[in-house]
Amino acid sequence: MTGIQAASGVADLGGAEGWGVAPLLDPAEPVFKEEWEGRAFALSLLSMRISGTNLDAFRHAMNRLDSEHYFDDGYYGRWLYGAENLLMDSDIIAPGAVEARAANMTGGHVDEPPAPEPHKPEYTPTAGGSIRVIEAPQRFRVGQQVRAKIMQAPGHTRLQKYTQGHVGVVAIVEPAQVLPDTHAHFIDENAQWVYTVSFDSKELFGPAAERFTLNTDLYEDYMEEAS
């Protein structure tokens, strides 16, 4: 299905093997290494507006890229491809329009597809940003043992594979936020409590793992009682 990522998206990198040695620090690197990166950055932010979408939809538009488009042109490359996805989703630009224009900019003579009739999502945010004030009580409390659910339905999510099925302890109750899983698809803001949950490294990665604590944020829908 177009527009929906598979259950296991290319972006869900936590714990993945095969990426080689850690990167080197470069304190002197410019914000944008090449001029196009800045253009892609600005175009992407504006594309969210123009397409009438939102940040979660933009993240999802990147997550459903194949690995070539996700990785090969770097961070701002995937931003640009994601922005194009949003613009095509909302019928702001036609498929093939960018390629045709690029061809004509480099000496080609090809017909460009006409601009389609826009179809933006029927979606109006109830407030700016992602944090919401909600009435619902908190289902979990600091110190409580919880399990990250195993959730593998297609569509957007912020529940990483590497935490799924594992037990941790609630460390912080964070502000309520819109649920990315539904917000990205313009179904519902579904605002709910978010919790920073602490996992022991050996719970996540087995007894041979380095000793450390992994803290990450879980939306209430991602969690169940563990005891």
Added chain:
Amino acid sequence: MSTDVSADRIPIKLRAEALEQLLVERGLVDTNVMDSFIKTYEKDVGPLNGAKVVAKAWTDPEFKARLLENGTTAVAELGFKGPQGEHIVVVENTDTVHNVVVCTLCSCYPWPLLGLPPTWYKDPAYRARVVKEPRTVLAEMGLTLPESTEVTVWDSSSEVRFFVLPQRPAASEGMSEEELVAIVSRDAMVGVAVVGA
């Protein structure tokens, strides 16, 4: 895996120019607005903001207490807020605890305090590995921690943004707040380096 984008790869630089041209000629994008976004993150919003927060926390115990209690409102006292800074949680490095931040799912980062993320933060190897073997990854990046140090990795998966308050180096005793700002590195405020004097 599917994608909506054509498989015909054209150079990304040309791709960006083509999209910009298409949107500008239809009046959907104003190049002046684009330029202002770019300039904001090239010139105005960067790690100097975070360094000011750190230097103030090192020299003003009451500010530090407020910062650790409610990062969002404390950094707003210095005027730092905006996109990717809706809710900021500050975590403190000490003699016994070392915090390090990542976003395994994309590259979420506290823009109002640090600007846009550096290349290493967006590197797949960092995203994949620092949640599984942080001591090894940090050592590869030049920071070897004693085995006795407690390591906590913060993987930003919601709109909460984590910011590391590095330890003040002993050798910085007597330095002014302004002098301290100059020694605080971006990488220390993410937790892959420490501040040297």
